[in-house]
Amino acid sequence: MVGGGQLARMTHEAGIPLGIRFRLLSDTPQDSAAQVVSDVVIGDYRDLDTLRDFARGCDVITFDHEHVPTEHLRALEADGVPVRPGPDALVHAQDKGVMRARLDAIGVPCPRHRIVADPADAAAFAAEGDGFPIILKTVRGGYDGKGVWFVRSEEDARDPFLAGVPVLAEEKVDFVRELAANVVRSPHGQAVAYPVVESRQVDGVCDTVIAPAPGLPEERALEAQGLALRVAEELGVVGHLAVELFETRDGRILVNELAMRPHNSGHWTQDGAVTSQFANHVRAVLDLPLGDPRPRARWTVMANVLGGDYPDMYQGYLHCMARDPQLKIHMYGKDVKPGRKVGHVNTYGDDLDDVLERARHAADYLRGTIVE
Amino acid sequence: MVGGGQLARMTHEAGIPLGIRFRLLSDTPQDSAAQVVSDVVIGDYRDLDTLRDFARGCDVITFDHEHVPTEHLRALEADGVPVRPGPDALVHAQDKGVMRARLDAIGVPCPRHRIVADPADAAAFAAEGDGFPIILKTVRGGYDGKGVWFVRSEEDARDPFLAGVPVLAEEKVDFVRELAANVVRSPHGQAVAYPVVESRQVDGVCDTVIAPAPGLPEERALEAQGLALRVAEELGVVGHLAVELFETRDGRILVNELAMRPHNSGHWTQDGAVTSQFANHVRAVLDLPLGDPRPRARWTVMANVLGGDYPDMYQGYLHCMARDPQLKIHMYGKDVKPGRKVGHVNTYGDDLDDVLERARHAADYLRGTIVE
Known part of the structure; x- marks a missing residue:
């Protein structure tokens, strides 16, 4: 790897x-x-x-x-x-311009978009729709909100062009929430779809994932899974594919981003699914039959642990593990820096409020934003 | 480690x-x-x-x-x-003579036993009870049936004395089945008990483990868990303690062996319990609060995979994973030698017959004793 x-x-x-x-x-x-x-x-x-x-x-x-x-x-x-995935597939996760063009070609719904040449062109793109604000993205090199600008005016639109990388303009979608459809596909074409999840972002960084997405009509969940499976097949993806989605106020599903690797929106599967996204990625890459993606609990919640003021997590472990013996902690061995993703926690159970509270408590306590 | x-x-x-x-x-x-x-x-x-x-x-x-x-x-x-565990605890898992003496002292039921000096003394030990057969064990160095002899006569009793290690004689217990009570204890005395399991042996080697032990009356399960917790506390165990037990025909529970480390009878916890024996062993050793030992499924079955004729497991994976997408395979990266434990599989579900069949099928197929 x-x-x-x-x-x-x-x-x-x-x-x-x-x-x-x-x-x-x-x-x-x-x-x-x-x-x-x-x-x-x-x-x-x-x-x-x-x-x-x-x-x-x-x-x-x-x-x-x-x-x-x-x-x-x-x-x-x-x-x-x-x-695996091969370059012809992976390029769609590397280059947002290539990705948008390809999704258009296969008829997958996306936000309105086009490559723009300069701030004036970005303003023209805005005028072609509902005006500012719009989103500008460098086609390569962005992740976790980096390489993405929320632009309110032509003057606001200069920074994205400084890197000398092509810039993609997208409408600011009026979304209710973000969803993610995670699928895994093997070289000979077997594919599995995980339950569609709700992904809550804070400052452009994934904060909490709820599996399955609460209140999502089965029809829309199937639409999202079907869309992700079709993208995986059409693009020839091998391994895990995360399709980040907007659920719009008017009931549509639009593709935000693609990732062709295990993804933050799939971390819940480690403790919440029969087969984790990581295990299925390995199986796909080795061309082994894929494992069951079904959930093991009614609800599973993942909350990211961001670095805070505590360089040492041991004291946090003592409190969190004693408070919740069912808590699943996944730390990455990274030096703690404020705002850096240093781990995540998973909780599961029958009562969503309880499962959410336990995950949020542990993530906030480990970060140091709460002290009891 | x-x-x-x-x-x-x-x-x-x-x-x-x-x-x-x-x-x-x-x-x-x-x-x-x-x-x-x-x-x-x-x-x-x-x-x-x-x-x-x-x-x-x-x-x-x-x-x-x-x-x-x-x-x-x-x-x-x-x-x-x-x-952790410290030498004062671990010596009871190292030396069966010390273990028996200590369990006697704290009133934990064991098979009738004593250290014997030579074949004639072994015969005297047999005569003190129901006669031959009896079991002879070297007090140190045995595992998986090694260092253990099933002895039918005084003439039969020579081999155990050849190593020059003290020899423990034990009655041949008329047991219905073998059970195991797994507990974990931390340095400041927190302890958790896993469900009591049934352990099926073939040729002195653990073959299949069923969690929880089918048909075990709750009263006897609680007795076995209480016994294991008491042994852990009295002996000052830190970490995982496996207490291998005989369930006798007349309804008693007798201690067979102790192991102070993660144990084959606890492998089912990787996929069948909220917190695995390995995770809880780590937490105990680091003096962290222990995780929930409760089961996640009605039944979990573990079957050991022994080495067979296939040096390469890849073809076996293809068939087993395709046949049972819920199968959990755990291989050890060991060279395959006939009869050697090279891995295990876990299955879980609501129907014990189905769960048992799936585990046995996978273990037998991976070994090569069945071909479809």
């Missing part, structure tokens, strides 16, 4: 029971996954020779993030290394 | 979500746990200097097996290293 973040850490954890040998390409030995994996290569994923050395002896390559240059992935494929 | 077997492998897996740094002392880099852990020291656990070097920088030491010499553990404690 290329990339030493928490997704690789949790993929390794899920791969241990399958008896597979897991090799990691990590920027540093201190990275989240590098702390827990035996076979670690330290190197830069932007360097093709490094990737080639890493790939030697691997049966298949997969990813913790979308940042490996597409041309390097094509070179690895040309070398005969199985790359 | 001292020892690189599958118990360390699965303890590491369970420790990853807690963000702990896990250091392993392993005989070889190929050992089951050494394949998946980042921080591995290769060395001999029988050598005190090796143990001391290993322990430097560890907050606490725990074990994958009971074979570290008791005097080395005392030396580590004298150095100021927290050893």
Whole structure:
């Protein structure tokens, strides 16, 4: 797996029971996954020779993030290394312009959008619809709210163009909430769909995920799952695909983003589903039959733990574990920095209010924003 | 953790979500746990200097097996290293003579037993009860049926004395079945008890575990859990304690063996309990509050996968995963040798016959004793 973040850490954890040998390409030995994996290569994923050395002896390559240059992935494929997901699929998660064009072509509903050339063009895009505000995004390099601008005027629209990367303009969707449809697809085309979840964001960062999305009509859930399965098939995705969605005030489902790897909106599956997204990603990448994606509890809630004032989590563990013996804590071994995602917690049960309260309490306590 | 077997492998897996740094002392880099852990020291656990070097920088030491010499553990404690379980507790899992004497002293029911000096003394022991057959065990060094002899006559009783280790004689208990009571205890005395399970043995090796033990009257289950909790407290156990029990034809519960580490009879907890034995062992050893030991399903069955004719498990995975998408496979990364424990599977559900059939099928198919 290329990339030493928490997704690789949790993929390794899920791969241990399958008896597979897991090799990691990590920027540093201190990275989240590098702390827990035996076979670690330290190197830069932007360097093709490094990737080639890493790939030697691997049966298949997969990813913790979308940042490996597409041309390097094509070179690895040309070398005969199985790359899953392959570059022709992954490019849709790397380049928002390519993604939007492709989703348009296969008729998947998206926010109104087009590539814009400069602030004046962005203003023209706004005028073509309901006017400002609009959203501007660099087509490459963004994540967790980075590379995304909420723009209220033409003057406001300068920053996105500074990086010299093409800029995508999108309408500001009047959404009720954000949903995510997570699916996993294997090389010979088997696919499974997890229950559609509600994803609550704070400051552009995923904060809480509720599985399944409360009050979502079955018809709309099936529509979202079907849409995600179709995207996976049409784009030739292998592995986990997260489709981030807007549920609009007028009852439509629009695609916000795609991620082709285990995803924050699927972390609940570690404790809430028969087979976790990480285990199914591993199974897909190895072309093994996929595991049951069904939930094990009526409700599962995931809450991200952000870094706060406590550099040491041990005291927080004492309180949270004693308060809630059913709490599932997943920390990433990262140095605590304010606002950084350093872990998450999962709770499950029959009563959504209780399950939500327990998850929020633990996440807030571990961050240090509450003290009892 | 001292020892690189599958118990360390699965303890590491369970420790990853807690963000702990896990250091392993392993005989070889190929050992089951050494394949998946980042921080591995290769060395001999029988050598005190090796143990001391290993322990430097560890907050606490725990074990994958009971074979570290008791005097080395005392030396580590004298150095100021927290050893959990400590030598005063662990000696009861290392030395069956010490264990029996202690259980007698605290009034825990055991098979009739005494240390015997030679074959003639063994015959005298038999004559004091119902005669042959009896069981002879070396007090140290046995596991999985090794170091245990089923003895039908005085002539039969020679082998156990050849090792020069004291020999314990025990009556052959007329048992209906074997049970196991698994409990976990933390340094400040918090303890949790898992449901009592039925453990089915084949040729002295654990074959199938059913949780909870079918048809066990609640009163007897509570007696077994209470007995295990009392043993843990009286012996000062820290971490996981497995108490292997005989359920006799006349309705009594007798202690067969003790193990002070995660145990084969607790593997079902990985997929069948809110908190696995491995996670709770880690929490106990770190003096963290313990997790909920309650079951997540009506029935969970664990079946051991023994090595058979297939050196490569991949083809077996294809069939078993496709047949049963809910199957949970746990392989140890060990070279397959006939009869060697190389993994286990867990299944769970509401219908015991179905859950048992699925587990047995997968274990038999992966071994190669069935082909469809």
